[in-house]
Amino acid sequence: MTRQKVLDLYFMDARCKLIEIAAFLDRVDRAEGEADFRWKAFREALTHLDAGDPGRAEAVLRSFSDPTTEPVPQAPGKGAVGAWPGR
Numbered sequence: 001m002t003r004q005k006v007l008d009l010y011f012m013d014a015r016c017k018l019i020e021i022a023a024f025l026d027r028v029d030r031a032e033g034e035a036d037f038r039w040k041a042f043r044e045a046l047t048h049l050d051a052g053d054p055g056r057a058e059a060v061l062r063s064f065s066d067p068t069t070e071p072v073p074q075a076p077g078k079g080a081v082g083a084w085p086g087r
Helices: 003-030 037-049 056-064
Strands: none
Touching: 037 056
């Protein structure tokens, strides 16, 4: 597929998501209190977006992922939180 075709097909969707991320960042900046591990993981993921390296999607995913390989005996909660708290 040509670069022009990729832009034609996906630009508006990516533009929308980028605006949503900017709005999220604005809300976090305006909020009071301390951030938790999710904010650190999110900021790390953002560093991979403009790096220009191939494999950005994998790098972003790894920013949020648990790198351990051993299973835990019991889940720490009822649902996913979107980032690994162990960093």
